[in-house]
Amino acid sequence: MVSSFVHKPEKFRLEYVAHDGSEGDIVLMDIDVIHDLAILKIDPLQKQFFSFNLDDLSKGEQIYSMGNPMDLSMLIIEGNYNGLIQQSRYKKILFSGSLNPGMSGGPAFDDQGRIIGVNVAKSGEQLSFLVPVSGLDLLYKRVIESGAAKDFNQIINTDLIKDQQAFYDQILEREWESEELGDVLVSGKLDESLKCWGHTIDEKDSYYIGVHKHCRSEDSIYISNKMFTGGFSYDYEWITTERLNRFQFYTVVEDRYSHAGANRVSDKEDATNYNCEESFVEISDHSWKVSTCMRAYKKYEGLYDVLLMLTTVDLNNKTLLAKAAMSGVSKENSVRFIKRFLGEIQWKN
Amino acid sequence: MEELIIQQNRRYGRISEFVKSSGTSLTLGRGFNNDVILSDHFIAPEQLRFDYMDGKWNLKVLDDTNPVLINNKPINGDEISITSGDELIVGRTHLVLLLSSHPVERTRSLILSNWTANNRLRIALPIIAVVVSIMVAMLTDYQETSDEIRWGEMFAGGLLFGFLLIIWAASWALAGRLLRHKPNFFPQLFYTALIMAVLSVGTLFSGYAEYATSSSGFGSVIETTFLVLIFTVLLKYNLRFATELKRRGLTAFSLVAVLALFVVVMNYLEEKEFSASPEYSKVIKPPLAKWAADKPVASYLSDLDSQFSELQERDN
Numbered sequence: 001m002v003s004s005f006v007h008k009p010e011k012f013r014l015e016y017v018a019h020d021g022s023e024g025d026i027v028l029m030d031i032d033v034i035h036d037l038a039i040l041k042i043d044p045l046q047k048q049f050f051s052f053n054l055d056d057l058s059k060g061e062q063i064y065s066m067g068n069p070m071d072l073s074m075l076i077i078e079g080n081y082n083g084l085i086q087q088s089r090y091k092k093i094l095f096s097g098s099l100n101p102g103m104s105g106g107p108a109f110d111d112q113g114r115i116i117g118v119n120v121a122k123s124g125e126q127l128s129f130l131v132p133v134s135g136l137d138l139l140y141k142r143v144i145e146s147g148a149a150k151d152f153n154q155i156i157n158t159d160l161i162k163d164q165q166a167f168y169d170q171i172l173e174r175e176w177e178s179e180e181l182g183d184v185l186v187s188g189k190l191d192e193s194l195k196c197w198g199h200t201i202d203e204k205d206s207y208y209i210g211v212h213k214h215c216r217s218e219d220s221i222y223i224s225n226k227m228f229t230g231g232f233s234y235d236y237e238w239i240t241t242e243r244l245n246r247f248q249f250y251t252v253v254e255d256r257y258s259h260a261g262a263n264r265v266s267d268k269e270d271a272t273n274y275n276c277e278e279s280f281v282e283i284s285d286h287s288w289k290v291s292t293c294m295r296a297y298k299k300y301e302g303l304y305d306v307l308l309m310l311t312t313v314d315l316n317n318k319t320l321l322a323k324a325a326m327s328g329v330s331k332e333n334s335v336r337f338i339k340r341f342l343g344e345i346q347w348k349n
Numbered sequence: 350m351e352e353l354i355i356q357q358n359r360r361y362g363r364i365s366e367f368v369k370s371s372g373t374s375l376t377l378g379r380g381f382n383n384d385v386i387l388s389d390h391f392i393a394p395e396q397l398r399f400d401y402m403d404g405k406w407n408l409k410v411l412d413d414t415n416p417v418l419i420n421n422k423p424i425n426g427d428e429i430s431i432t433s434g435d436e437l438i439v440g441r442t443h444l445v446l447l448l449s450s451h452p453v454e455r456t457r458s459l460i461l462s463n464w465t466a467n468n469r470l471r472i473a474l475p476i477i478a479v480v481v482s483i484m485v486a487m488l489t490d491y492q493e494t495s496d497e498i499r500w501g502e503m504f505a506g507g508l509l510f511g512f513l514l515i516i517w518a519a520s521w522a523l524a525g526r527l528l529r530h531k532p533n534f535f536p537q538l539f540y541t542a543l544i545m546a547v548l549s550v551g552t553l554f555s556g557y558a559e560y561a562t563s564s565s566g567f568g569s570v571i572e573t574t575f576l577v578l579i580f581t582v583l584l585k586y587n588l589r590f591a592t593e594l595k596r597r598g599l600t601a602f603s604l605v606a607v608l609a610l611f612v613v614v615m616n617y618l619e620e621k622e623f624s625a626s627p628e629y630s631k632v633i634k635p636p637l638a639k640w641a642a643d644k645p646v647a648s649y650l651s652d653l654d655s656q657f658s659e660l661q662e663r664d665n
Binding site: 257278281 | 491634646
């Protein structure tokens with residue numbers, strides 16, 4: 001709701017309805033698009049309010065989540081604090097209670113009534129996520145210091161740039177472990193927040209074998225219902241054949257040769273069309289066809305979605321097909337990443 | 350002495366009627382006492398008289414009720430001299446005036462005219478061509494199959510291909526029957542089969558231009574040119590056996606080119622302004638297919654930089 005107002009302030013208005021039926025206007029003070037938070041001010045300010053608990057909680061502690069699910073009524077749900085999620089780019093609390101749609105944005109508090117988090121999303125049966133209150137506290141302090149924000153697009157732009165800078169710095173400043181895949185050495189898991197898995201395609205009817213490795217970030221940043229960003233993934237496929245001749249083998253490679261997807265952007269007001277270029281590049285003494293596609297965000301300067309895909313084209317019966325997709329990345333970071341990604345591909349000899 | 354020939358009703362290159370002079374004069378009109386009798390009511394009973402004098406044939410208009418046109422211009426005055434090939438319009442009848450010295454084109458030879466006359470070969474060769482063509486189509490299909498070969502499907506595909514060849518040849522044979530009173534089904538089938546076999550092989554190599562040059566624009570130009578060429582040749586033979594058209598190559602090319610242009614324009618107009626998916630070249634071909642040497646990584650990375658700048662410019 002708040003995002004609709006941020007993107008089209010001329011079309012939307014923010015209003016509240018209190019528990020006693022009174023209504024009033026809302027002023028949007030500040031937003032944090034990364035953690036999906038916003039600070040709203042109502043007039044007159046209420047006399048009773050929650051306070052924050054900024055201390056650490058212990059696992060298993062009883063916590064309560066409050067919200068207005070499906071506009072039915074105010075509800076309080078009990079559950080447990082299960083610590084922070086490991087595989088996540090952003091701090092999220094795992095709550096073993098069942099949030100329902102409509103409760104997002106509602107508070108979660110400890111048994112003393114102090115806020116420890118904000119409802120975000122439901123992950124499964126009796127499993128939900130909360131944004132830790134520390135993020136809310138930071139945002140609130142910013143409002144106290146700087147007052148109401150004027151240019152929300154600028155804030156989003158700055159936050160997104162800062163966030164991707166931190167993410168890519170973290171990845172690029174560490175050692176990348178190598179893993180074997182067929183005749184090649186490729187990169188393993190590049191960040192704790194990524195989920196990686198592998199599998200082999202080897203059906204008995206198939207004349208070729210594909211060994212796959214995938215890594216992707218489970219997080220994405222919601223900008224509006226037509227635009228998400230912050231995605232990151234990379235994949236490798238090692239394809240070999242013993243039965244197919246070279247024409248047939250390359251038909252297989254062609255079939256598999258399609259770019260991974262970036263986060264969804266479905267409005268032409270939000271991003272340009274993709275610009276793609278193909279070339280043949282020499283990497284690790286082999287000949288590769290490399291395809292690079294990128295599109296620019298129209299409202300957030302300096303941010304792009306970048307797609308990379310490459311495959312060897314000088315062998316008749318085996319190939320490595322590698323892909324990477326980065327959503328909401330700066331030009332410098334994408335080039336840095338691609339350079340490193342290509343450099344880490346080594347043919348074993 | 351040259352004789353004068355008056356030619357009428359020339360349709361599709363087949364001369365239906367002509368009258369040849371046998372002396373030094375010739376009369377033309379609606380009356381039954383003329384040498385050339387025409388039943389057009391807009392022609393006078395005694396309309397024209399042709400005379401041979403001083404080595405030339407001359408035309409004299411005897412009745413001025415309706416204008417007489419030579420090469421689309423009305424005849425002023427009474428008498429003019431005739432050049433071989435002149436077109437004469439009297440009343441509503443169109444005639445061509447020729448002299449016996451008029452040059453004729455050289456004889457055209459039917460390709461493989463020996464075997465078209467030989468009845469057995471005439472039928473056997475096209476059938477062999479069809480079978481060969483089906484096999485080539487299936488072989489192409491096989492080369493592009495990357496998983497389990499489904500023989501049933503492949504044979505069905507081959508048969509369908511053969512069926513289409515026959516339908517195409519039969520349609521042209523029907524046209525030939527109507528236009529030339531001679532269907533020429535077997536020659537049509539023969540050439541269709543041969544040319545479509547070439548097309549099948551060509552599809553194997555389609556995409557090579559795009560792959561080798563890494564430019565999908567160039568690739569589609571080459572592909573379109575190849576298709577236009579193949580279909581021009583096919584249509585040329587179809588027209589040869591079905592019609593009496595003289596400039597068949599040009600006609601065929603024009604038809605195919607117009608169609609190709611139409612398709613290109615439609616595609617262009619249908620292009621969406623905004624696409625959430627990237628558009629890139631998906632063609633990968635076996636080794637030895639690309640021409641240029643590989644770029645070193647550093648060069649690729651600096652090209653990346655330019656690609657970003659290009660994006661900014663395009664956007665603005």
